[in-house]
Amino acid sequence: MPDYALMNQCIYEGKAKEVEQLTKDALAEGRTAQEILSDGLIAGMSVVGEDFKYNILYVPEVLIAARAMKAGMSVLKPLLSAKGAADTSAGRLLMGTVRGDLHDIGKNLVCMMAEGAGFQIKDIGVDQSVEKFAAAAEEFKPDIIGMSALLTTTMTYMKVVIDGFDVPGRDHIKMAIGGAPISQMFADEIGADGYGADASSAVDLFLYFVGKGPPPGVTAKRGVAAPIESSAAPVRRDPKAKSKFQILYWQDIPSQVKAWDDFDEVKLDLPHRFADRIDAQAQRLGLAQGDDYVNQLRWSDEAERLGSPGEIAAAVRQEIETAAP
Numbered sequence: 049m050p051d052y053a054l055m056n057q058c059i060y061e062g063k064a065k066e067v068e069q070l071t072k073d074a075l076a077e078g079r080t081a082q083e084i085l086s087d088g089l090i091a092g093m094s095v096v097g098e099d100f101k102y103n104i105l106y107v108p109e110v111l112i113a114a115r116a117m118k119a120g121m122s123v124l125k126p127l128l129s130a131k132g133a134a135d136t137s138a139g140r141l142l143m144g145t146v147r148g149d150l151h152d153i154g155k156n157l158v159c160m161m162a163e164g165a166g167f168q169i170k171d172i173g174v175d176q177s178v179e180k181f182a183a184a185a186e187e188f189k190p191d192i193i194g195m196s197a198l199l200t201t202t203m204t205y206m207k208v209v210i211d212g213f214d215v216p217g218r219d220h221i222k223m224a225i226g227g228a229p230i231s232q233m234f235a236d237e238i239g240a241d242g243y244g245a246d247a248s249s250a251v252d253l254f255l256y257f258v259g260k261g262p263p264p265g266v267t268a269k270r271g272v273a274a275p276i277e278s279s280a281a282p283v284r285r286d287p288k289a290k291s292k293f294q295i296l297y298w299q300d301i302p303s304q305v306k307a308w309d310d311f312d313e314v315k316l317d318l319p320h321r322f323a324d325r326i327d328a329q330a331q332r333l334g335l336a337q338g339d340d341y342v343n344q345l346r347w348s349d350e351a352e353r354l355g356s357p358g359e360i361a362a363a364v365r366q367e368i369e370t371a372a373p
């Protein structure tokens with residue numbers, strides 16, 4: 049019997065070579081590609097997706113885990129694409145970043161996670177016009193089109209694509225949108241069928257669209273059924289309690305502060321000017337590919353200070369802003 053728990057763990061830890069070997073071993077033992085995909089790879093990736101949603105894992109770890117999953121998928125792909133395997137697909141997803149926009153890290157993550165959830169994906173890349181979406185849809189016949197935009201100047205183009213698909217013969221395709229500046233309000237405004245804030249929510253949304261999951265937001269995760277009632281007794285914090293904290297750097301430019309204790313975790317982004325510096329540096333170095341960019345991220349060593357996570361995160365952010373105005 050293949051050790052699927054080990055395979056799940058290797059996905060989680062991003063051990064691509066081990067995942068590839070374990071996948072080959074499982075096939076050699078006579079297991080079906082579908083079983084290995086769902087019990088070994090998808091099960092591992094779904095834990096990654098959940099932990100990503102709850103900020104237990106961050107973008108670099110998710111990309112590395114996704115790469116490990118892809119190593120296993122590449123072993124299974126020839127078998128999965130064989131006749132009959134298509135019946136087991138969760139659905140068909142066409143993804144692209146809209147015209148004028150070259151950001152693809154988030155889109156790639158969504159594709160990887162959706163692939164891990166069993167969707168067949170066609171990723172048409174970045175800077176895609178409505179005509180390109182239409183041509184790809186004609187050929188691929190998707191159930192869902194997912195559009196990504198990271199710029200406020202390009203997000204408006206999503207409506208152009210949605211309008212382009214609001215015609216007989218194409219209007220059955222569900223239109224999903226996402227990207228940092230996108231919100232549910234914007235999705236409603238431009239007539240999108242749904243919005244996902246992150247890759248895990250995106251997959252929940254896609255599964256809902258194809259009738260394989262509950263409406264997004266309905267399922268309570270990790271047993272948390274409802275927000276904590278405000279009438280609950282307030283937790284008194286020990287005034288001498290400490291919090292740990294770390295700073296996320298892109299090369300030597302800080303971009304985020306995280307602080308936590310046993311009960312709480314707070315993440316604070318630095319003001320836009322820090323992201324601008326990162327962008328400028330990335331462009332100077334030509335680091336436009338997802339992995340090249342993400343590989344520059346690293347967390348500082350853990351440190352500890354007196355105070356709640358909120359207080360410590362705010363204080364450290366203030367210090368960084370003062371040191372590098």
Ligand code: B12
Binds near residue numbers: 151228
């Ligand atoms: C990396 C980055 C770049 C890289 C992109 C590399 C690449 N291959 O993608 C480079 C250096 C090339 C770049 C260039 C530029 N960038 Co830039 N960039 C960023 C940065 C720092 C991170 C974006 C990122 O990858 N985030 C991580 C991923 C995982 O998150 P995500 O994309 O949001 O995706 C998640 C969700 O949104 C969701 N999702 C995403 N897509 C979809 C789709 C669907 C269907 C669903 C359901 C969900 C979903 O799931 C994803 C996974 O969880 C952001 C800052 C920021 N905080 O966002 C600026 C940022 C987006 N960039 C910005 C700018 C201004 C630019 C430039 C114009 C800079 C310049 N002066 O040239 C150019 C534009 C180039 C272009 N035409 O697109 C601005 C945009 C400001 C604005 N309001 O419009 C930002 C916000 C930085 C800032 N100034 O604050 N950038």
